[in-house]
Amino acid sequence: MFFYIAIIVLIYVLVHALWQPFKYWKRRNIPQLKPTPLVGNFGPLLRRQCSIAELVQDIYNSHPNHRYFGAYQFFLPTLVLKDPELIKKVAVKEFDTFPEHRTVALEEVDSLLASNIFFMKGKRRRAGVMGGCYRFAGGEKWHVLRCALSPAFTSSKLKAMFALMQECAQQFVEYFENQTGVITLEMKDAFTRYTNDVIGSTAFGITCNSLKDRDNTFYAMGLQATSITLFRGLRVFMQTISPRLAKIFQLSIVPKFIETYFVNIIRESISIRKEKGIVRPDMIHLLLEARQGRLKYDDVGEDSGFAIAQESEARKSHGALKASITDEDIAAQAFSFFLAGFDTSATAMCFAAYELAVNCDIQRRLQSEIDTSLASNQGEITFEAVLGLAYLDQVVSETLRKWPPITFTDRKSVAPFTIEAKLPHEQTTHFEAGTVCWIPIYAIHRDSLYYPNPGVFDPERFHKDNLHKIKPGTYLPFGMGPKNCIGESIE
Structure with a gap:
């Protein structure tokens, strides 16, 4: 009899323990999406009944008359924000309270991944200002790196990198020009190889031709670094849900041999540049300039186009910031740009190609704009000419609206807050x-x-005469605020 009672008590305790986290929002009188035991509101995704985009849409639609409500990422209580004003509050206005993303990469397990600016934590404690950029007490590295890196993505710096991108684009075009007959290709594969070559050249200082040399090591390592397998998904899950266990069992997201490969590329490149005095207009050079305090905002106001980043005034410094940047920091930032751009940029290109294929009138208008630009520049594609392609910018902006590279983002509070x-x-x-x-x-x-x-692909939404209709906080392909994607302009 005692044995049966003990079992009943144990079952009750287990059920209570499993359900307790899913009462988090109800206890606070906040409407919540009904969860499922163990998986919260992510059940349909795990059962492969929907994509992550469809899941985000279903969660969003579940509370049509609410500005915010509660949901659960597995056991994690999550406040879903629908109102643009609340989004601005969290991402911009009260950034001091929300300076972090939810922990995904643990420094003790994934040192390279955790050292990039996206995953870095940094509690903002303003201790003064230097050169127009905040100086922070306590050595919060994220703020130092962000201030040091921001000038790397202004027009003059991108113009210097443009030649490297142009070389990759020329390789891409020549490969297909040399083909005969009808060309059949998988667009994602082709665009992924192109983005691989661009990132290899602009971020790591190496030259690839992945369409011609299809099995080159850099591309193969990139595929392994960005592929999402069930095993890797479980490791991400463990680092998110139970960081302590992930540390104990060293459950890294990125295999060590991949980390070592990318770090060695950076170290070798830096060593050769120092030894031979090589200057190459890529990200390694810009980060080395930031290390020496020679990188500054020298072209504020030149950027144009709706899809190009507009950094906050606090980081638009006309002075130079000398940052304590190690070789490992440079490797981490280069690796983060690889992860951020390798698949997302290729996917955006695929969607743009698809929309142009099914919207022939838009395709013809864009082709006409490009042909006119080439004719006026003696057949040359220049940096200034690309910036002048207003309709291309509209097409890119609308592609990123309808098919954003990330379906959601998050912020984590480090202090209490009120709505x-x-x-x-x-x-x-x-x-x-x-x-x-x-x-x-x-x-x-x-x-x-x-x-x-919203389901109609309409670049006219982003015509200069219509931009006032876009409500702030509703166009977020690269996130928003100081924690947005720093490489927005290069992408």
Whole structure:
């Protein structure tokens, strides 16, 4: 009898323990999406009933009359933000309270991944200003790196890199020009090889021709670094849900041999440059310049186009910031740009190609603009000419709206915060430190409240005369605020 009672008690305790996390929002009188035991609201994704984009859309649509509500990423309580004003509050206005993304890469396990600026943590404690950029007490490296890196993506720096990108584009075109007959290709493979070559040249200082040399080591390592397998997915899950166990069992997301390969490329490149006095207009050179305090904003105001980054005034420094940047830091940032651009840029190109194929009128208009530009530049593609292609910018911007490279992003609070009541059914709510806020980018981009006929590919949304119609906080292909994608302009 005692044995049966013990089993019943044990079952009750286990069930209670499993369900307890899923009462988090209900205990705080916040509406929540009904969770499923163990998986929260991610069940359909795990059962392969939908894509991550469809899941984001379904979660977003579940509470049509709410500015925010609760959901669960497995056991993790997550505050879903739908209102653009709340998104701006979290991503920009109260950045001091939300300076971090949710932990994905642990420094003790994935040192290279955790050392890039996207995953770095940094609690902003303003201790003064130097050269127009904040100086931070406590050595928060994210802020130093962000301030040091931002000038690397202004027009003059990108113009210097443009020649490297142009070489890769020329290789891409020549490969297909040399083909005979009907060309059949898998677009994702072709564009991935192109982005691989561009990143290899601009971030790592190496030259590849991945369409011609299809099995080159850099491309093969890139595929392994970015492929999402079940095994790697489980490791990400463990680092997110149980960091302690991930540290104990050393469950790294990126295999050590891949880390070693990319770090060695950077070290060898830096060594050769120092030894032979080589100057190459790529990211390694810019980061070495930042290390020496020679990198500065020298072209504020030159950037144009809706799809090009606009950094905050605090980081648009006319002075130079000398940053404590190690070779490992340079390797980490180069690796982060590889991860950020390898698949996402290729995917964006695929969607752009698809939309141009099914919207022939848009394709013809874009072709006409490009032909006119080439004719006026003696057949040459220049940096200034590309910036002058207004309709191309509209096409790219609309592609990123309809098919954003990331379907959602997040922020994590490091201090308590409050959301004031605004709608009749709301009440002023206080949230504790450590709250994870979810920004459903894909769903916001397809909300008819902000974009009429959101399923229609319409570059005219981004015509200069229509930009005032785009509500701030509703166009987020690269995120928003100081934690947005720093490489927005190069992509």
